[in-house]
Amino acid sequence: MAFLSVDQQWELISRGAEEILPEEELRQKLEKSRKSETPLNVKLGCDPSCPDLHVGHGVVLRKLRHFQDLGHQAILVIGDFTAMIGDPSGRNKTRPQLTLEETKANAKSYIAQAGLILDIDTLKIVYNSDWLDAMNFSDVIRLSSHYTIARMLERDDFTKRYQSETPISIHEFMYPLAQGMDSVELKADVELGGTDQKFNLLVGRNLQREYDQDPQVIITLPLLEGTDGNEKMSKSYGNDIGLTDKPEDMYGKSMSISDEMIEKYFILAIDADADTVSKVKKQLQDSSVNPRDVKRALGRAIVKLYHGEEASLAAEQHFDQVIVNKDAPEEMDEIILDSDTLIIDIITENELTKSKGEARRLVKQGAVRIDNEKISDMNFVLNPGKEVIVKVGKRKFLRVK
């Protein structure tokens, strides 16, 4: 296929990107690829230690998709090797040791979800255990001789941990090297990653040079904060919008982001073009529009991206009904009661609360309603036979028959 001009490609590639290092080299690579009609190898590594992707992952996946749209070769590297090794010291909870089966299952789920964004047909998927597992100890020593401790310690989190006297195991130094080896193996022209990956991406660049390759250009993308507006989006912080979340949840979560995040979400979560972004920015600044309405548009856009237009409208309607008008939703889990049961047991057993203690606390605080009637009696008993709706907090419902 014919490639667009470098400037045209540049517009899409640079959209939303934090840094492109070095810019000039990327221009040259694009120029060369255009002339020789050879697509660039664009690499994105992923960590299959967790099976669920969220909108934060979507940011960098969309960027990879941009390259696909421009006719380049997208390569998804499944980091199954590192996932299998995990963190042998067991200290790092985000890096548990996985079995081969778990890794495979996660990778499968990862690819399926990534397919919501990427063009799977032209995507090249590789597993880094293919080459990393084949290295022996001498290979590893040879590889590590290309890097020094001082350079390793330049990495932000190493510096911090070193200064705060928290342990750093030697093997942790191997991860950036392993990731760099991937770039060498794949002869990557470009590697994408979040800003927190900058160091690792640069190691790949340096290693390629050591192995006499044309070093990759790195493109970093801003990290998207989660719905709390604070921490980066992550399932473990509970602030994520999952790609496979139900439309209503997706919409609801989108509505709970803070005003300051709206513009960023427009840029990173839904890839809005420059015109839309500047319009949003203006609306937020001159308060001609209630920020809530800007957010509603955002919520619809996010749901539409993953579930289609129809679902996005339904999700908004659901939101209006349940949250704005405080009505019960049409669909909710339901149970059939066969004997008199304490309300506390009902909500605990159906996972509306985590423990009976919590259930009691909520009753005490007036957060539990039956058919919209606040109950305050801890010993309230529900009798079978009559259909009622139990509501806990603002958004947990259960139909009891």
Place this chain on the structure above:
RNA sequence: GGGGAGAUGGCCGAGCGGUUAAAGGCAGCAGACUGUAAAUCUGCCGACGAAUGUCUACGGAGGUUCGAAUCCUUCUCUCCCCA
């Protein structure tokens, strides 16, 4: 190899023989107010029980004591300094 410091609830961090389910902060949850925003205020925040309460918990295992997060022994792990 030698010397020193340390390991407390989701996280940070006080406690250093009984009044400690363990100060304080952060995070979390609920209520009020709202735009399921932010900010603010109030309450809760190990489990089980209606409750006096019972059980589990201060890195692991033993021990001293009427009583231990606190003292002793030992193991595991971490950090610092010297070599």
